[in-house]
Amino acid sequence: MSIIEITGVKKHFTKEVCALKHVDLSIKQGEMVALIGPSGSGKSTLMRHISGLTLADKHSDSCIKVLGNTIQQRGKLDKHVRTSRSQIGNVFQQFNLVSRLSVLTNVMIGGLSRIPTYRSLLGWFTAEEKHMALEALERVGLKNVALKRASELSGGQQQRVAIARALMQKAKVILADEPIASLDPESSRLIMQTLKDINEKDGITVVVTLHQVDYAQKYCERAVALQDGEVFFDNLIHHLNEENLASLYGSQPEELSINDSSQTILNKMPLPKNGRITTEINHATHHSLIN
């Protein structure tokens, strides 16, 4: 049974920047998949598509389904995406904690979709919910900082709080974007083992972005590699070999493109004497929070 079903996803951020060229991917119930690929290859963008935080190009024939429910189709969010989202736990690459709230509250945010709205609006959490949050914090080794503000934590601690939040959510699918990037080896082991545990014992499907291929090899059976917005490799992880990896990481898409796109940018422009700082603030692509 396929639990994440991605078909024909394309994503242009601007006309020139194409983060995902064409991605088809299907992930089955209970799998633990490593998503790898060079920096800028589109891993985070793909993860954000799965939870419907970024929309694929309009008028493309794309479709993303999770647990059989449509998340987005042809660049339009599904109506019932909220219920689907509560089944998807996210660990963001930049943690995305609410820095002015306490660690405990940040973790309890993970459980919001389960409690009635009036209680969450009043900030009433039951004893059980607090127990659960503390338990999640204990799992990532942070029970003793529960009352600190999120902004006062070290980088690795913040990352672990983000993981605890995803655990708190008790989701059926976990998408973890570089969950061990800022962690020491022992904490990394702890986190990966935790993910493996919930994958094996509770049958939770886990997709995890990793830069450290050795961790991927140790904890995941299947690897999906992105390169330059396309699926470059999708197979059992033991098929990954030196050669594969060298050609996956070897030629940085940026380094390649220096000799085409940037060169042309450079050549088109007249030699300037100077530029004003204000003109260098780029015009925003507006970050819409709608939905």
Added chain:
Amino acid sequence: MSIIEITGVKKHFTKEVCALKHVDLSIKQGEMVALIGPSGSGKSTLMRHISGLTLADKHSDSCIKVLGNTIQQRGKLDKHVRTSRSQIGNVFQQFNLVSRLSVLTNVMIGGLSRIPTYRSLLGWFTAEEKHMALEALERVGLKNVALKRASELSGGQQQRVAIARALMQKAKVILADEPIASLDPESSRLIMQTLKDINEKDGITVVVTLHQVDYAQKYCERAVALQDGEVFFDNLIHHLNEENLASLYGSQPEELSINDSSQTILNKMPLPKNGRITTEINHATHHSLIN
């Protein structure tokens, strides 16, 4: 000749939170030192002390000197810290880019201390300065995104921009806080090699925080390990062995303390029925930007 000289540094964030218990450390001209240790052990805090962004406890007998100039003493910033800072290039763990400025401007910020104030205030950068910034970007493989806004980059790209900014500074000392955390193996190799190069060819002293011990072993001669705010190991890196590392990372300070500090916190409190969210916003330790 000792280029970074740290004596008797203690740091309490609050009465209970002691990030650095007592640190003495001396780093010599031209060294490339790996700073390792479990999450929350005080690595970032120590780095911030060296550039004078965080001040040690008042009335302690602490002193930090870089290149022979005092940075801070007894918890007070030196008057001439600005000149010293221009000699210290920082790569921050959370990148600390100015997200609304372009990548190029972010990199050129690294060169601000070299150009006259009137020019930097008008945002006039010369052709050479732009050349240099582009060169720094090229070194980290990002020349083609020079005109994007920093917030539009992927995590790994942002980290590399932060490194380019430090390179742009042409400092005598580089403090890099987990510069390869969000990078794929090939980019990591590229960055570490770049650091190694400037260390070897230009004689720049490099202190780099790393969680991946294998990288430390490959690129650095000396390792300093912090544990729970104290120097746990300081020696040539080949003296680091399985045993050392196991006892460094093995017992998480947090996990230990769950059974003392947090337990006592928990026991002291009455059994609550619920808590309001507003009461959970902790009172701020004010982030002063003075100096």
Added chain:
Amino acid sequence: EDMKTLNFGIISTESSQNLKTVWVPFLDDMSKKLGMEVKPFFASDYAGIIQAMRFDKVDIAWLGNKSALEAVDRSGAQIFAQTVDVTGNPGYWSLLLVNKNNTKINSVADMLEHSKELTFGNGDPNSTSGFLVPSYYVFAKNNVDAKKIFKRTTNAGHETNFLAVASGQVDVATNNTENVARIKLTHPDKYDKVKIIWKSPLIPADPIVWRKNLPESVKGKVYDFMMSYGKTNDSAEIEILEALQWAPFKASNDDQLLPIRQLVLFKERLKLNNDPKMAANEKAQKVQAIDDQLAELNRAMDAIAAAKTN
């Protein structure tokens, strides 16, 4: 209907500055005598009081002539009494002021002759003495438009205008006797810097109005109180009135407004005549309508004068 409270609206008119403290003893006496609570509202602008009276939210009010006119026409108000100046003046006068250092301008004629070099501080357009009276007697009668003949014309309150003349910022400005008298007391140095070049005909003293639909019993009680206050040889009452700068009240009625109505109509007529956009026949029609009203007013005033002499 049984009224328990009487809402009394009080505004700062041109002729006096209202301070709660001076009013409190008078209002206390009033509520004692009437046997009902008198609730004062000290408003800095009459617009609120007049609208409130329209919807029966205010029962009695002390207003200026121009504002009383609006209250009578729009809000079902009726004049029943009139204040009397403590010095015995039957009313007050509009003035034109000039700085003493300016020896060239000593009369309206001088002013009109040199008007192209002068800045003129006109009053608030809704002010009787600062605007309405001078625009009729000084300008309309001389067939000139204040907005056009001067180098610059500004509109401001009496105080600003006085200050501007005293410090030489404007050359000529409107004012009134009450305001100037107060300044003479409080700021003799400023008073010494200005001279008066023109004084208007008498403007009637401030009226006191009630709403017409007030129960007759209440009207009676209020009227009796007002008319007897200060006339019973009670020195305390006299003192209270003196603090308000008043002598005992006089009876009055809506006819007090007739000269003001006249001025308003003249002003409107002038505005019509100066309107370049209006078609000639429409203009003539409207001017005729105003002239009819003016004639009616004249007849009414003549009748009153005749009644008085009888």
Added chain:
Amino acid sequence: MSDITANPLIKKPFNWVSAISWAVLFMLLGWGWNAAEMNPLILIKDSGNMLEFAGDFFPPDFRDLSYYLDEMIITLHIALWGTVLAIIFAIPFGLMSAENMAPAWLYQPVRRLMDASRAINEMVFAMLFVVAVGLGPFAGVMALFIHTTGVLAKLFSEAVEAIDPRPAEAVRATGANKLEEILYGVIPQVLPLWISYSLYRFESNVRSATVVGMVGAGGIGVILWESMRGFNFQQTCAVMIVIIICVVIIDLISQRLRKAFI
């Protein structure tokens, strides 16, 4: 790797929109220089007059201090209720007029509604309420409330538009509904600014004289106004000192409160 120095440097194309905007601004300023009769020289030349005039305000005359304080309390009551009601309404309206919180069919009309409630003169609202509830402080409260709602909703919404979207996204990604996303992802980010705006408007409602004066509710602003009109500059000065102290206290409270949430 060294051919980079041969490259022409990166320069963004000339930004016509921004150049024209600046040109228009400067043209308007130049036009306005004459229209507004700007004349800094005379200001310097006649600054003696200012000194002389300012001298009239000293020494302040505190004889009626207790009266001023009484009126200040009335003013504070009116301003407090006007502001509190406005805050209660400005929160939903502000969120509804933030572009990153509401769809265009909602935020455009709400923004225009808020524009109108700022732009329609407070005196009109004051009169509107006077005819319903009579003269007195309540009409003042209502008029201040409507106007302040318009101002606060605008300021609130613009603070919301400037937030970091990532924490809010993280809350949304847990399947939380819109209200929860706002409460947990947005409010913590904007709270210090919202407190700042609310107290600023409270302060300016305390200072506001016209509305409160019009409805006959008295208050410190009216006293200031009248003492000024009566040339009692020494009293005016005393009243102003009372107001300044009050504003300083509100500002200090604002600083304390915001510090707790920054």
Added chain:
Amino acid sequence: MSDITANPLIKKPFNWVSAISWAVLFMLLGWGWNAAEMNPLILIKDSGNMLEFAGDFFPPDFRDLSYYLDEMIITLHIALWGTVLAIIFAIPFGLMSAENMAPAWLYQPVRRLMDASRAINEMVFAMLFVVAVGLGPFAGVMALFIHTTGVLAKLFSEAVEAIDPRPAEAVRATGANKLEEILYGVIPQVLPLWISYSLYRFESNVRSATVVGMVGAGGIGVILWESMRGFNFQQTCAVMIVIIICVVIIDLISQRLRKAFI
């Protein structure tokens, strides 16, 4: 690891300071309820009066539209200069009164100075400038300028206090001086908010009638005032529509501009 369920849950100690603050606020509101004569029932009961009164405003009378537009232009000039000058001064003063930018010996006095320039009535400033520069728009510009500086400096500084300190720290860590730190680390973060405040104050200066009226400079606010006091409510309505359109335009510009920097 499973003994956690046996633990009493974490609960912060009862927060006395916050409890007392809330209690005081509610007590004040309760007191103010009587003092401000709050009476929502009568508002509902007599809301018919409001409708009747509002009816007087329709249909709007646009006969003098071109006159209104002329006066609107004067108003815009005065407001533009007053606001632009204020922005120029509010930037340094605002930075100097931000707690995270300036030491206490600097920010405390500057904040108090700004408090005073807001609290001292605009009319006093207007008179002060009238005696120096004479009646006319220039005095109005100056009075608006001083008052607006006080408001903007406060708002600017509170936006600065709420920034993310990390990018500014990164700039400082390169050895940049204070000014560079502000320009590269602070301004980019606060620019959208600063634009929002500046245009809000521009808008409210356009609306402000009293000051401009007092110095005899005319303007749309004065016409509104006069038509209202002259009971020409249909004209008032027309003037208000002109003002509302102007406010909407300013608000749209504000949205556009901020979008470019968010």
